[in-house]
Amino acid sequence: MSSPTTRESTREAFVQTELAGMPRRLFRASPSRLLAWVDCPRRYRMQYLDRPAPAARSQRAHTSVGVAVHNALRDWWDLAPGERTPQAGAELVRTSWIETGFRDVAQSLEWRTRAQDQVTAYLHDVDPGEQPLxxxxxxxxxxxxxxxxxxxxxxxxxxxxxxxxxxxxxxxxxxxxxxxxxxxxxxxxxxxxxxxxxxxxxxxxxxxxxxxxxxxxxxxxxxxxxxDEAESIARDARRAEQDYAEFGTDSGRFPASVGPLCQWCDFRAHCPAGQAAGPEKSGWAALEAPVAVPRGDLRD
Missing domain, CATH: 3.90.320.10 (Lambda Exonuclease; Chain A)
Structure with missing residues (x-):
């Protein structure tokens, strides 16, 4: 449960923005934060509101793959135009590789090779001289x-x-x-x-x-x-956050959206409702079969 001091300071911040004659404070968010609210209010609370935040599970392998590939494709554009070759992209995957979440070293190496091959093939169709905005x-x-x-x-x-x-x-x-x-x-x-x-x-x-x-x-x-859709989500999340400022973790506006995605949730260790939805997926499960995973668990 949130401490009285934390709840009081949060409540005071909300009250100050609601004083007569003052403009309403804008709801600050990223697209991933808005989608986290849509996916599961309980997870949203634990990820964005609870302080101290509950410990999240370690990163899964499919996220490690995604981050390494994104980083390689980002850094490729930092090279001089003459150095922007598909092979350079593969090398950037190697140097940015993340070992976290895999079953073992052999699986990590297998997926590093796959990622390098994918980046190489992709960059064959990218013009290195067409610098993006x-x-x-x-x-x-x-x-x-x-x-x-x-x-x-x-x-x-x-x-x-x-x-x-x-x-x-x-x-x-x-x-x-x-x-x-x-x-x-x-x-x-x-x-x-x-x-x-x-x-x-x-x-x-x-x-x-x-x-x-x-x-x-x-x-x-x-x-x-x-x-308009984003604003509607923001209004709902704002109302819930105002309730949280008053009641902390006793607020009833953060129910768990129980379903198959609970098996992937980074915060399931702190959510009995999510634990009851089925056994937790392994760190490498998403690499082995086409499955749906929480949107907050992806690099967007």
Whole structure:
């Protein structure tokens, strides 16, 4: 349970923003934070509100793969144009590799080789001279409700406008419908459009294991609908956080969303409801079969 001192200071911060005549404080969040609320309010509370935060389980292998690949593709653009070869990308995977979460050294080496092969194949189709507008670029967007900040894997400056590119390393290839429905991609596009004053409606999911690209072209109206969706989530989360400021972990606004994803949750050790949903998945389970894992457990 949160300490009285912590609850009192949090409550006071909320009260100060509600004084008559003062503008309402914007709800600050990233797309991943908003989706964490949608996925499971209990996990959201433990991850973002509880202090001290409950200890999370160690990183899983599929996350280690994703982080290493993302880092390699980021660092590749820091090389001189003449050094940006597919083989250089493979070497960057090797030097950025993370051993955490694998069953053993042999499995780690097997997946490092796979990741190197995937990055090599992907970079064969990337023009090293076409410098993106942004790599791991932080973008932000403010509305009357929300102050949003997130990080785009790659932001391309193309003749018909900006394009948001997101790398994926999961076993299952994303579809065009995944690109269409993705809340983070839409919010990144809206933020980039506002920041750079250039039209940005195209979002792409680049899946390295298959080499496929899932694409969606938004419109101004569809981006507005996604912003409205984000604001609705933010309002719900704000109300819950205000209740938390009053009641701490006794608040009833953070139920566990019990289901198969509980087997993957980083905080299941602190959630009896989640533990009852089934045995915990191993650190390398996502490498062995196409399965759904929590969105907060992925590199987005």
């Amino acid at each position: 942004g790599i791991e670029r932080t973008v932000s967007l403010k509305t009357s409700v929300l102050a949003l900040q997130g990080r785009v894997d790659r932001l391309d400056d193309r003749p018909d406008g900006l394009a948001v590119v997101d790398y994926k390393t999961s076993r299952v290839a994303p579809t065009d419908d995944d690109a269409r429905t993705s809340l983070p991609l839409a919010l990144y596009a809206a933020a980039a459009w506002k920041m750079f004053r250039r039209r940005c409606v195209r979002v792409e999911l680049h899946h390295l294991p298959s080499g496929s690209v899932a694409v969606h072209e938004h419109t101004g109206d569809s981006l507005k609908r996604k912003i």
